[in-house]
Amino acid sequence: MYRIGRIVAPLCIALAASLSGCDKPEPERMRPEPKPTRPEPKRMRVGVILPMTGLQSTFGDESWKGMQLAVEDLRKQGFNPELILRDEKSQKTEAGNQAKLLIENERVHVLVGSVASGHTRQAAIEARESAIPLITPASTNDTITVEGGPYVSRICFKDSFQGAVLAKFALQRGWKSAVVVVDKGQPYSTGLADSFKSVFEKAGGKTQFEYYTSGETDFSNTVQNAANHKADAIVITGYYAEGGIMIRQGKEKWAGVPVLGGDGLDSPELVGLVGDTKAEIYVVSHFAADAPDERVRNFAKRYEERFGQAPGAMAALGYDVLLVLADVAKRCPDPADSKALARAIAETKGVECITGRIDLTTPDRTPIKDAVVVKVEGGLKFQATIPAQ
Amino acid sequence: MTQYLLNGLGLGAIYAFIALGYTMVYGIIRLINFAHGEFFMFGAYLGYFVLRDSGIDRLDLPQPLPIVLQYLAAVTAASLGAATLAVVTERVAYRPVRRAGRIAALITAVCVSLILQNLAVKAWEAKTRSYPDPRLWIAVADLGDRAPANLWIVRPFRTTGGDEIEREELVLSEGDPVDDAARARIRGTPDARVFKKITPSTEVAQGFVLLALVLWAPVLWFLVKRTRTGTAMRAVSEDMDAARLMGIPIDRIVSRTFFLGAFVAGVGGVGYCIAYGQVSPYTGFLPGMKAFIAAVIGGIGSIPGAIVGGILLGVAESIIPHLFRSELGWRDAFAWKDAIAFAFLFAFLLFRPTGLLGRATRVKV
Numbered sequence: 241m242y243r244i245g246r247i248v249a250p251l252c253i254a255l256a257a258s259l260s261g262c263d264k265p266e267p268e269r270m271r272p273e274p275k276p277t278r279p280e281p282k283r284m285r286v287g288v289i290l291p292m293t294g295l296q297s298t299f300g301d302e303s304w305k306g307m308q309l310a311v312e313d314l315r316k317q318g319f320n321p322e323l324i325l326r327d328e329k330s331q332k333t334e335a336g337n338q339a340k341l342l343i344e345n346e347r348v349h350v351l352v353g354s355v356a357s358g359h360t361r362q363a364a365i366e367a368r369e370s371a372i373p374l375i376t377p378a379s380t381n382d383t384i385t386v387e388g389g390p391y392v393s394r395i396c397f398k399d400s401f402q403g404a405v406l407a408k409f410a411l412q413r414g415w416k417s418a419v420v421v422v423d424k425g426q427p428y429s430t431g432l433a434d435s436f437k438s439v440f441e442k443a444g445g446k447t448q449f450e451y452y453t454s455g456e457t458d459f460s461n462t463v464q465n466a467a468n469h470k471a472d473a474i475v476i477t478g479y480y481a482e483g484g485i486m487i488r489q490g491k492e493k494w495a496g497v498p499v500l501g502g503d504g505l506d507s508p509e510l511v512g513l514v515g516d517t518k519a520e521i522y523v524v525s526h527f528a529a530d531a532p533d534e535r536v537r538n539f540a541k542r543y544e545e546r547f548g549q550a551p552g553a554m555a556a557l558g559y560d561v562l563l564v565l566a567d568v569a570k571r572c573p574d575p576a577d578s579k580a581l582a583r584a585i586a587e588t589k590g591v592e593c594i595t596g597r598i599d600l601t602t603p604d605r606t607p608i609k610d611a612v613v614v615k616v617e618g619g620l621k622f623q624a625t626i627p628a629q
Numbered sequence: 630m631t632q633y634l635l636n637g638l639g640l641g642a643i644y645a646f647i648a649l650g651y652t653m654v655y656g657i658i659r660l661i662n663f664a665h666g667e668f669f670m671f672g673a674y675l676g677y678f679v680l681r682d683s684g685i686d687r688l689d690l691p692q693p694l695p696i697v698l699q700y701l702a703a704v705t706a707a708s709l710g711a712a713t714l715a716v717v718t719e720r721v722a723y724r725p726v727r728r729a730g731r732i733a734a735l736i737t738a739v740c741v742s743l744i745l746q747n748l749a750v751k752a753w754e755a756k757t758r759s760y761p762d763p764r765l766w767i768a769v770a771d772l773g774d775r776a777p778a779n780l781w782i783v784r785p786f787r788t789t790g791g792d793e794i795e796r797e798e799l800v801l802s803e804g805d806p807v808d809d810a811a812r813a814r815i816r817g818t819p820d821a822r823v824f825k826k827i828t829p830s831t832e833v834a835q836g837f838v839l840l841a842l843v844l845w846a847p848v849l850w851f852l853v854k855r856t857r858t859g860t861a862m863r864a865v866s867e868d869m870d871a872a873r874l875m876g877i878p879i880d881r882i883v884s885r886t887f888f889l890g891a892f893v894a895g896v897g898g899v900g901y902c903i904a905y906g907q908v909s910p911y912t913g914f915l916p917g918m919k920a921f922i923a924a925v926i927g928g929i930g931s932i933p934g935a936i937v938g939g940i941l942l943g944v945a946e947s948i949i950p951h952l953f954r955s956e957l958g959w960r961d962a963f964a965w966k967d968a969i970a971f972a973f974l975f976a977f978l979l980f981r982p983t984g985l986l987g988r989a990t991r992v993k994v
Binding site for chain 2: 293294295297298329330424425449450451453455457458459460461462464481484485488489509512513515516
């Protein structure tokens with residue numbers, strides 16, 4: 241018996257260390273010999289990194305469906321990229337590994353992905369090191385494109401804008417105080433929470449912060465802590481898997497308090513996860529399938545015919561990222577020249593997309609676009625458009 | 630404070646349920662069965678399928694009989710399924726290496742855990758599924774002039790994700806006049822039925838797990854102390870070779886121990902998922918890990934120890950971050966709750982390496 245204690249004590253330390261959120265570097269993998277480059281250089285090879293399994297799997301699933309639809313449409317117009325999909329399994333380190341493998345083994349010309357900002361950051365590090373351009377369809381954390389340098393760009397708005405939208409929406413509704421529930425393990429969540437706070441407090445609102453870590457399942461204490469503040473609204477800046485369950489567990493304690501969230505909550509799973517809560521839930525996002533816009537409606541209809549479900553924001557962004565690439569391909573005849581390709585991406589101007597007009601000529605290669613607010617009512621229902629300016 | 634204590638108790642009861650299986654298996658063959666959390670997850674999935682597909686309001690029985698039957702069916706399916714999986718695992722993976730030394734068995738257990746987790750990903754997709762809420766539906770035949778209670782319509786609904794769920798909508802709140810619009814709405818919804826709904830909260834679900842633990846503990850005690858199999862288990866635990874010489878069928882007894890341990894984990898699995906509203910292939914991992922720690926805290930090999938250890942760990946995980954937060958002003962203490970709780974347990978083991986009820990000299994079942 242004595243020996244067990246001696247075995248377990250160090251095990252406890254190891255567990256505590258690994259659970260406290262520090263990312264341990266993975267041992268470097270054996271790299272197979274790089275394959276020779278393909279003979280046809282004109283066809284763009286696009287490495288796609290998405291969370292197809294794990295806690296963020298609907299993000300990957302929707303983005304990939306959007307991309308498939310885009311490729312089918314663009315083929316008719318003569319743009320025929322080769323997409324190579326890799327699953328990052330909703331793990332940060334895996335996003336970096338897959339980026340490395342795509343660059344070194346598959347010799348891709350450009351990387352697309354991932355969704356969660358912390359994961360994209362890992363892929364962006366690899367892209368920067370190898371000087372291969374990366375475009376993220378949906379990572380909103382402000383620092384991603386700054387850290388990544390000229391090779392990293394995105395086609396969605398960023399969190400300093402999204403936080404401001406959340407704050408403006410809350411103020412419009414007359415909510416004066418808010419509890420912000422933050423996922424301590426995700427840069428997206430902490431960044432969005434900070435930008436919400438600065439705008440909301442500047443306008444006279446009061447904020448309190450509560451924390452959790454992604455992957456948790458028992459939120460009874462977090463829910464209790466948030467309820468104790470008796471605020472006008474609860475703002476969840478995390479992702480849908482935890483956010484949805486938290487709202488469900490807050491069924492009684494948060495009764496009557498509206499819940500507000502960022503695009504991390506935008507998932508078709510959210511409706512099922514929140515269960516039978518009666519809370520009003522609003523989500524700020526990039527796109528609403530039922531928004532009063534001709535282009536959006538058309539896309540939603542075709543997507544639904546093709547896949548049998550309504551598209552979410554990730555589907556629209558997945559579609560848009562390929563529209564941008566098609567435009568880039570027109571201006572850059574040889575995608576193997578990564579410097580020219582990165583320059584062509586940064587010169588993208590006025591591409592009309594599903595989620596709005598995309599200009600990447602801004603200093604941080606981030607478009608300035610409108611946001612929408614959707615409400616959870618048996619699905620995600622369009623509420624309002626909040627303009628970019 | 631009371632609230633945090635209650636949350637901790639609810640969580641602790643679940644840890645205790647899983648820890649029982651760890652402790653029984655360790656007690657008898659000195660194997661730390663890391664795959665135990667996966668048995669728990671497997672049970673939770675079986676319960677999920679029973680609850681999802683049996684449809685509470687499809688049974689024409691007086692309430693609350695349908696819901697009781699449904700939950701009994703879910704728990705039975707979960708515990709029998711988990712127990713069967715455990716017996717098969719023991720036969721296929723553990724028995725061949727039982728004589729090969731403890732390290733070989735330990736590595737096998739880690740492998741089995743990962744294999745089962747990945748099989749679950751393959752079979753049921755690596756996504757978080759919403760667990761069906763326990764609800765009491767009381768059918769309302771006659772609406773009368775004023776709604777007697779909150780009235781809901783239930784109808785099948787397909788989410789944008791493609792899952793078929795039952796969706797309910799509030800038609801009338803208590804005391805609302807029953808007008809033509811409401812009647813038209815009920816009639817206009819195909820396949821709809823009107824119900825009065827009672828939804829127990831997370832606390833009630835946690836309370837049921839605690840209650841189940843209180844009911845289960847004496848049953849286990851009885852099985853181990855007062856039955857032939859239990860006596861044989863204790864004999865195998867004390868000296869396997871001597872027990873074999875006395876004519877005890879070792880393989881059968883080990884198999885039964887696995888069965889019993891996983892059976893209890895299956896009950897805990899359904900309870901856990903109802904209380905926290907979700908299930909995924911990774912559901913078993915962290916609770917399994919923590920239950921292992923709980924078993925060690927209580928003194929691995931001891932059944933009362935597993936229960937005490939589980940409760941203690943659950944409460945520590947809830948209370949300690951709360952104290953850090955309110956007394957020391959660590960605003961984000963709850964984000965680090967696992968680290969804080971594990972650090973506490975580490976300190977505990979420094980002073981009492983055999984656990985609370987463990988003995989350094991004698992080993993109990």
